Amino acid sequence: MSYRAVIRSGREALPEPAHEGENYVFVLSGRLGLRLGKVTYITRKGESLFFRAEQEYAFSNKGKRPVDFLWIKASGR
Numbered sequence: 001m002s003y004r005a006v007i008r009s010g011r012e013a014l015p016e017p018a019h020e021g022e023n024y025v026f027v028l029s030g031r032l033g034l035r036l037g038k039v040t041y042i043t044r045k046g047e048s049l050f051f052r053a054e055q056e057y058a059f060s061n062k063g064k065r066p067v068d069f070l071w072i073k074a075s076g077r
Contacts, residue, residue, distance in 0.1 A: 001072070002071065006068050006069075007061040007067050008061060012058055012061075015057065016056065017056055018055045019053050019075075023053055023074070024048065025050075025069055025070065027045050027068075027069045028045065029066075030045065030065055032061070032062065032067045034049055035059075036057045037055045037057075042062050
């Protein structure tokens with residue numbers, strides 16, 4: 001499944017539960033935070049992330065403007 005998502009400044013999306021599968025994220029604009037377990041990664045426009053969804057994760061906006069990103073979820077086998 002693929003999505004285009006926007007998160008307003010200072011907001012965090014609801015956590016996604018752990019599941020089998022992989023995720024790919026590409027940031028179109030803004031600064032995206034990814035909380036993966038206890039670690040938070042921050043990406044900017046033009047950067048991407050790839051991660052396995054074996055633990056709970058949540059996206060957030062780490063900038064002053066909306067963050068716009070593409071999110072592709074691939075389910076497990």
